[in-house]
Amino acid sequence: MLEKIAVCVALLAGPAVAQDKAFTLHAPATLTDTGFIKHLLPRFSLKTGIRITATAGAGEAAFGTSGTPVFKQGETVWHFTKTDVPHTDTFEAWLLSDIGKRTIEAFAPEGDAMFSADVALPAKVQIVAITGDAQLGEATSLKKCGRCHVVNASNRMKAIGSTPSFALMRTFPDWQQRFEAFFVLKPHPAFTQVADITEPFAANLPSPIAPIEVTLEQIDAIIAFVATIEPADLGAPIQSQ
Incomplete structure (x- = not known):
């Protein structure tokens, strides 16, 4: 009897645990309209079991103009911000990982990659004031x-x-x-x-x-x-x- 109760408890707890492995992500229309979000999120979920729900409203994480630079669309650099909600840091780490970068650059709906994972800023050359004769x-x-x-x-x-x-x-x-x-x-x-x-x-x-x-x-x-x-x-x- 105790074994049956334990199995039932495990089955009941399973969906709750799975449901906890999720968070919401704000993505502006200019990004979602490209189809990139539908390409990116399922591939992350497949690797990690963490479900992300994209939303146009406030989310527990967000793509925008501030935070950690994660990918570039033409001259636009997209940044990622997160809250203390569990698993948002896992998503950030994945975006910056080699497999995350390859996934980002694999989105090529018309044959050419639309996004680049290379967001390194060029080194600034420091100019010293010229005062000589x-x-x-x-x-x-x-x-x-x-x-x-x-x-x-x-x-x-x-x-x-x-x-x-x-x-x-x-x-x-x-x-x-x-x-x-x-x-x-x-x-x-x-x-x-x-x-x-x-x-x-x-x-x-x-x-x-x-x-x-x-x-x-x-x-x-x-x-x-x-x-x-x-x-x-x-x-x-x-x-x-």
Whole structure:
């Protein structure tokens, strides 16, 4: 008799437990109208046994413009917010997992993926205020850098053709950072000394050429000068046929 009662209790409790593994999710019409929600939620439920009911009203979790970025639709980044309701954190973890990302990107109703799971933000390049003496920078550049790089028209025929010109390097998005730290970028460490910054050359590794010796003031001046240079016109990108 006790065994029968235990079985009955288990059967009665089963639906209640299953029903507890559920929560509601707010999804704006602009998202549900794509059919993406109907693609996403059943696949999550199949893997986890957690049922999610999409709603246009308030939900226990939501897709919107704030929270954790989880997928991108064109230029729009969709975020996920959740409450303390059980299983919402499981859904968030799934969205960010490899299988969740593959599921997101598998939605391609017309053959092309409509959503991307790559929501990483591009690293911001920190720009430091330019305060150096541009006139000093031009003179220093010609004297210290002109034997390798084309600095301006006056040394165009005296530099090494295989090294990039200042005008070309001016096209780099991070040109300022490159010039600020040029002395640690190859091949410069082998022959460059910055007063009070770099260590002297090792006795067994002398500079292979006449060393370049500069101060931080001169580097600031070089950066100020390079800021005045018009970036090289590289023309239109080559179009593949």
